[in-house]
Amino acid sequence: MEKIPKHTQIFQYYAKMIDSKILKPDEKMPTEEEIGILFNVSRITVRKALDSLCQSGHIYKIHGKGSFVAHKKTNMQLNHLIGFSEEMRLLGKSASSRILSQELVEPPDSVAQALELGKGQKVYLLVRLRLADGNPMAIEKAYLPFHRFPGLEYDAEESLYAILSQKYGCDIGNGEQSIYADRADKREAELLTIKPFSPVLRISRVTYEKDGKPFEDVFSTYRGDQYIFKVRLGRDGSFVTV
Amino acid sequence: MEKIPKHTQIFQYYAKMIDSKILKPDEKMPTEEEIGILFNVSRITVRKALDSLCQSGHIYKIHGKGSFVAHKKTNMQLNHLIGFSEEMRLLGKSASSRILSQELVEPPDSVAQALELGKGQKVYLLVRLRLADGNPMAIEKAYLPFHRFPGLEYDAEESLYAILSQKYGCDIGNGEQSIYADRADKREAELLTIKPFSPVLRISRVTYEKDGKPFEDVFSTYRGDQYIFKVRLGRDGSFVTV
């Protein structure tokens, strides 16, 4: 039996109501006091739930008027750090992988720096072709610090994150991602079954564990004609004041 | 005299300390109780400040151990909704614009839908070439609902957002952005002074006011070799549980 905090329960309750359109855009939410009575919790607990709903884009608040259901265009969970498999599942596609190479190497300087490695520390380099519904979608080069994941071996069946989490207790925190447009080189084009020099989206990401330590440096190359990256941006210091 | 909430003051204090490297990565933060004594506030106020620092990526927390300064690679404010001028300023470049066209038009269906326009409602279409340090960086096509901004006129000197905010009381909330890679067509290549078919980053965004109403639908085309988009992603329901 899992213990779910009350504020999370309230968040989930309303997130579901809004996602399933039972509550419609611009509809007024109950007041904080009313929600408190409904769930039998204090106002501060309600506020924590509403703050989360605000940050996730489900509702918006107007001081002195109330909280209202937001006009969400995308029902997708944005700004969410997930792996390729999980992302494709959310898009209703089946994800698969083909391992292109898997080896222990000396990291390039930039990677060593990003992963905060000492001299001589090696990395596990996993290169995979990622497919959605059987069609090539991306090439992914992942560098993982070997001292953190000794004996790591990947077999293309499971999600890499699942292995890191289950076998090594890796607790994923957040990631910083850079995105730019480029053209595919010959080999990439071949793998992605597109014409050479076709546009691709290059995404590089350093992912951190909950304790703040980087555990992965990934370079992905997505087909420009197939993949769209979505994100929600806020005003103010990255969502500081909601 | 502006009234700044205590939790914001505490947030700003530590954000500054961390950004300026006075507090170093992995360094332990004072306990919540200690901070409360320092600033003479209650623990719940301290927690609100620390939660903000967590979300902005300045610190990370470990239950039972304490809060620690995070290993931030980028000092940039990520996930922050800003205009081109503001962004370039943060990158230390000077931004300028050349107006390519400016007219009142019937919106394409997709735009009308995104901006939630009724039949026959027109939009103000502003197309600009955006330059950084005098070099072409992006082409930006912005659709604005004319009924919201009657008599709007743009003169290339000010920031568009500044006008919307000052003259029309437009209070920017957040935006949803889609990003993909494509190639420049002939005219775009010419404007951006790159070769035809060079890779570009296409970004489209619907921006909402604080009250949840969409006020802008923008289509930008950035030089692939000049512009990198950065973003921070979190685990869990988009930063719900910190």
Place this chain on the structure above:
DNA sequence: TAGTGGTCTAGACCACTAT
């Protein structure tokens, strides 16, 4: 003036980490 969200307090108990 009434309603509603924004800020803040003082204090309690639980859960996780370390020794």
Place this chain on the structure above:
DNA sequence: TAGTGGTCTAGACCACTAG
């Protein structure tokens, strides 16, 4: 066992919106 963060309460006062 002690330290620390996670959850939660009951209640107060302020600031903004609306009639």
